Each structure stands twice: as structure tokens, then as C-alpha cells.
Amino acid sequence: MLTLKTAVALAAACLAGAAGAATSNAFANGGFEANGPGGWVAAGWLDAGTGAPATRSADAHSGQYSLLLSVPNGIGASIAIQDALGHGGMPALTAANVGDTPWLSFWAKGDASTTGDAFVTVRYMGANGVIGTALSQTFQQQLSTSNWKQISFQAAAIPAGATTVFMEIGTRVGPILDNRPNAVLVDDLNFSLTTAPVPEPSTYALMLGGLAAVGAVARRRRA
Structure with missing residues (x-):
């Protein structure tokens, strides 16, 4: 099960990759x-x-x-x-x-x-x-x-x-x-x-995926 902590880590990793x-x-x-x-x-x-x-x-x-x-x-x-x-x-x-x-x-x-x-x-x-x-x-x-x-x-x-x-x-x-x-x-x-550098399209996709995961977990916690 994806936890909020895991989702945040995923998003952070994507952002770090984009900022190389x-x-x-x-x-x-x-x-x-x-x-x-x-x-x-x-x-x-x-x-x-x-x-x-x-x-x-x-x-x-x-x-x-x-x-x-x-x-x-x-x-x-x-x-x-x-x-x-x-x-x-x-x-x-x-x-x-x-x-x-x-x-x-x-x-x-x-x-x-x-x-x-x-x-x-x-x-x-x-x-x-x-x-x-x-x-x-x-x-x-x-x-x-x-x-x-x-x-x-x-x-x-x-x-x-x-x-x-x-x-x-x-x-x-x-x-x-x-x-x-x-x-x-x-x-x-x-x-x-x-x-x-300008992030590659694949990096943008990973970043958006990580942020979406953070949002989804946050919504579940509120529910």
C-alpha cells in the first residue's frame, strides 16, 4: 500500500532528477x-x-x-x-x-x-x-x-x-x-x-506521477 511518506519520497526523487x-x-x-x-x-x-x-x-x-x-x-x-x-x-x-x-x-x-x-x-x-x-x-x-x-x-x-x-x-x-x-x-x-538543464519529457511525466500519488494519498487520509 502506498503511504504518504512513500509518495512524498517518490515526488522528491523525481524533482531531484529534474534539477540535476x-x-x-x-x-x-x-x-x-x-x-x-x-x-x-x-x-x-x-x-x-x-x-x-x-x-x-x-x-x-x-x-x-x-x-x-x-x-x-x-x-x-x-x-x-x-x-x-x-x-x-x-x-x-x-x-x-x-x-x-x-x-x-x-x-x-x-x-x-x-x-x-x-x-x-x-x-x-x-x-x-x-x-x-x-x-x-x-x-x-x-x-x-x-x-x-x-x-x-x-x-x-x-x-x-x-x-x-x-x-x-x-x-x-x-x-x-x-x-x-x-x-x-x-x-x-x-x-x-x-x-x-531543461528536464526531459519523461522526467516531467515522473514528476507529475509522483505529485499525483502525493495528492491521492492525502485525499485518502482526509476521507
Whole structure:
């Protein structure tokens, strides 16, 4: 016999299943596949205007393109940037994201040269500008010239008031020594935000069934 306690537990289980978390990419076009407007590196991505433009390469981890960051003349920087909301057209961060500690992951290969580095910086932005640094890391030590390697960093918690994330990813170099090039490829970039998924139709059916069972038992108890 179905008791009120059992029916409530059934309904709670259905609701818990519906509230499970999923993840989404905070940044647009993390695979650099989509073309951007004139002068853009790719859809959502701009060059930082350092004198050594970020471009795209047909040497990709997946798909057709990757991001190429290179200072071939030996002194300077090559940087791609994205404001996820302003440049990428991604949804704004909300109070539901506060406290989340996203992971940044991407695939990379290449060589920053003996006098250079490869770096990524992510900042949380609010209505009045920067309100916190999510992460600031170098990754040239993890690069291979022949194989794509996945690189991951965990970001700081998203603060209250954050509406978007801003990324700079690039390479910097002094004079090139030992004839080692400065060229870094990046692909399949993902900054994972926790999001609440839309429940599947079957989940809705289970939820309604559980709630109906609660109602039926309650009516029997009143009778």
C-alpha cells in the first residue's frame, strides 16, 4: 500500500532528477570554426592589436581550424581576446552562477621558444568593469611541437555581480634564440559553467506521477 511518506519520497526523487546540473561553454566558438566579421580572428574572437596578429590555422585538433598565436619576428606578442557577452553574444552570468568554480580546458601544441611564454588570463566583469580575476596561467611548459595536448585550469569562484567573463590567450616572446619558433596552436576551448538543464519529457511525466500519488494519498487520509 502506498503511504504518504512513500509518495512524498517518490515526488522528491523525481524533482531531484529534474534539477540535476549540466555544463555549458561560457565562450562562443571555442573551436574557432565559425568565421567572424571583417577584421575578427573568428566569430566571437578579436585580435588584441599587438603587431603580431592572431589568426586561424588549418592544423586543428578537431574540425577545420584552430587558433594560431605567433610572433614570427621574435619580439612582441600575439593575443586573441573575447568578452563572452559583448563579443561572443553569450548569455549573461546570473546569481545562479555565483560561487561556481569553472574549469578552463583546451587543446594546444607548438613552441613558445626559449625566450617566450604562452598564457591565458580570464577575468570576471560586472557593470563597472573588472571585479575579479578568474585565473592567470602560463602553459608553455605543457606544449609539444608534434602532438596536441589537453590543458586544464580551475578558475576562482564567480563573484556576486559578475555578468560576463573576459579572456586573453596568447604568446609573448623576446628575441628568438636557438632558431626555435614562436607559434602556439589552441583548439576546442571550453570554460564550463554549471547550468540547470531543461528536464526531459519523461522526467516531467515522473514528476507529475509522483505529485499525483502525493495528492491521492492525502485525499485518502482526509476521507
